[in-house]
Amino acid sequence: xxxxxxxxxxxxxxxxxxxxxxxxxxxxxxxxxxxxxxxxxxxxxxxxxxxxxxxxxxxxxxxxxxxxxxxxxxxxxxxxxxxxxxxxxxxxxxxxxxxxxxxxxxxxxxxxxxxxxxxxxxxxxxxxxxxxxxxxxxxxxxxxxxxxxxxxxxxxxxxxxxxxxxxxxxxxxxxxxxxxxxxxxxxxxxxxxxxxxxxxxxxxx
Numbered sequence: 001x002x003x004x005x006x007x008x009x010x011x012x013x014x015x016x017x018x019x020x021x022x023x024x025x026x027x028x029x030x031x032x033x034x035x036x037x038x039x040x041x042x043x044x045x046x047x048x049x050x051x052x053x054x055x056x057x058x059x060x061x062x063x064x065x066x067x068x069x070x071x072x073x074x075x076x077x078x079x080x081x082x083x084x085x086x087x088x089x090x091x092x093x094x095x096x097x098x099x100x101x102x103x104x105x106x107x108x109x110x111x112x113x114x115x116x117x118x119x120x121x122x123x124x125x126x127x128x129x130x131x132x133x134x135x136x137x138x139x140x141x142x143x144x145x146x147x148x149x150x151x152x153x154x155x156x157x158x159x160x161x162x163x164x165x166x167x168x169x170x171x172x173x174x175x176x177x178x179x180x181x182x183x184x185x186x187x188x189x190x191x192x193x194x195x196x197x198x199x200x201x202x203x204x205x
Contacts (some may be wrong), residue, residue: 013180016080016187018044018174023084024150025157025168026089030142033161040165079191084106090139097134102127103155110156110163121177122171127152142182149174 022044022069025037109115109123128148135144153171157164 013176013184014172015045015176016076017183019080019181020084020087020183021150021153021168021171021175023081024088025154025164027085027088028154028158031154031158032046033157033164036078036157036161036164040168043165051141074196076187076191079187079194083186083190087150091147091154094135094147094151096153097131097156098151102130103152103159106152107160107163110166111160115168117173120166121174124149124152124170124174125178142179143186146175146179146182149179 022037022041025031025033029038106123106127109120115123128145131148132141132144149171151169156167
C-alpha cells in the first residue's frame, strides 16, 4: 500500500505535523479561534484515548496509529505535544517581530478564493523570508522557520478565526514540503532524550 501523499511525506509524517500544529495552536487557550479549533479537532484524527470526544485542554490529544504499537504511538504523541508546547512558548517571545500589516496581508491572501494552495504557500514563504532574518541566528534557521510558520498561522487565525481551517492545512503542507526532515530529526532527538534524561530535552538546533 502506498502511504506517500502528494508532497512526498508519509501518512505518519502527516499525523506528526498535524498534531504538532494543532498542539501549537492549542497552547493559546484564550485565543479568539478556540471554537474553530475545537471544530477542526473533530475533523482531524485527533481523539482522547478510549473516547470519541475531543479534549482541547492539551492534556490528552491522541492519534491512533494502526502501524505502530499503542504504547509506542502514545509515547511519540506525548513527545510531539511537549515539542508543540515548547515551541509555542518560544513563539510567544517572538511575536514582537511580526507587524500587524504582515498579518493583515497574509489574512487577505487566505480570504482570496482565486488563489491556489500553491499560491498560498508561496505567499507564506514570502512573509517568512521577510521575518526570518529579524531574529537571532543562534536558534538555528530551521527551528526559527518552524516556529514562525506556526506563529503566523496563529496570528492569522486570531485575526480572522474563520480562516483557521485553511491556514491550518496550508501550514501543515508548508512544513511537510520544507521542514519535514528537521521535524523528523527533532522528534527523534527529543524521544532519545526522554530515554536518556541527562540529554537536553530540546536541543537548540
